[in-house]
Amino acid sequence: MDISKKNIRSEQIKEAAIEFSKGSTVAFSFLYAIFNRPIYRFCMRILNDEQTAKDAFQETFVRIYEHRASFNGTNFEAWLYTTARNTCINYIRKRKRTSSLGELDFGYVPTKYTKIGIREHIEEMLDKLPLTLKEAVVLRDMQDLTYQDIADVLGIDLSLAKVRVHRARLKLKELLAPLMREINEST
Template identity: 40%
Template sequence: MMRNQPTSDRRPVDEEFLATVIEAFKAGDKQAVRMLYDRYDQAIYRFCRHLVVDEALGRDAFQETFIRMYEHRQDLRGTNIQSWLFTIARRVSLNLLRARRRTHEEFNETLHESVDHIDSDVLLREHIDRALALLPVALREALIL
């Protein structure tokens, strides 16, 4: 997936060559996709990781960014692919953060509902036990059985 090499996105770019690569990329050329991935993978990963502050979520955002890059390659206008990629990475990262927050909120809500339900069951049981304790022994035994 990612290499442990210095970022390669700081290399000087021949605009004409980049335009050719982008056109090939838009046409779905695998070599062009690989060239763009190799050029931007480290920078996009660091950006995603920085936004989400979680390594696993950062990897998810990174992968989703490149999936969307490929799926929406026809939407790229001009040759500013770096800006386009960082925009995708930002949106993907923020969407993953929102989804995670919703999941946590839903879990906490379910947990609170469960605790409230348990609390009401415990209170009901205590109330029944107190009421049973007030009954004569024979009647209490008959009700318990």
């Protein structure tokens, strides 16, 4: 079931989160229906690996269940994304520890963009952003979080959250410029 967050009032989410923190399975199902897809997308975009993203996704929801008592009742979405982000960062660290030199990216190799779908290009370019910019732009443009929520999730000031999103967008535009030119020329 896919329930758009836009159709749900924040008060309903807050009430459900409070009930969930008390152990309500109904509340959990309600929240899970709203957030499972965005969180999965978030994990996928941050980690860019399906298996690791699945692991991080599972761990995120297990964690929020196990630590439900620590939820302060204010912003469930930010709390959830914070947990997901921390989980993803843990996986990135693990991956860095276990990856060999041969697997490292030695540089950008131009490809014939149009042979691949534009979305795959976007995902690929996203992965080339520094993590701080990547997570900011993912949360804003892909997860549709407010700047304040992004600031809460990343633990930074509101103004810094805006700066990071703007920088990420510019960087992404630069990385995607050849593709966009090619598209424009072909049309």
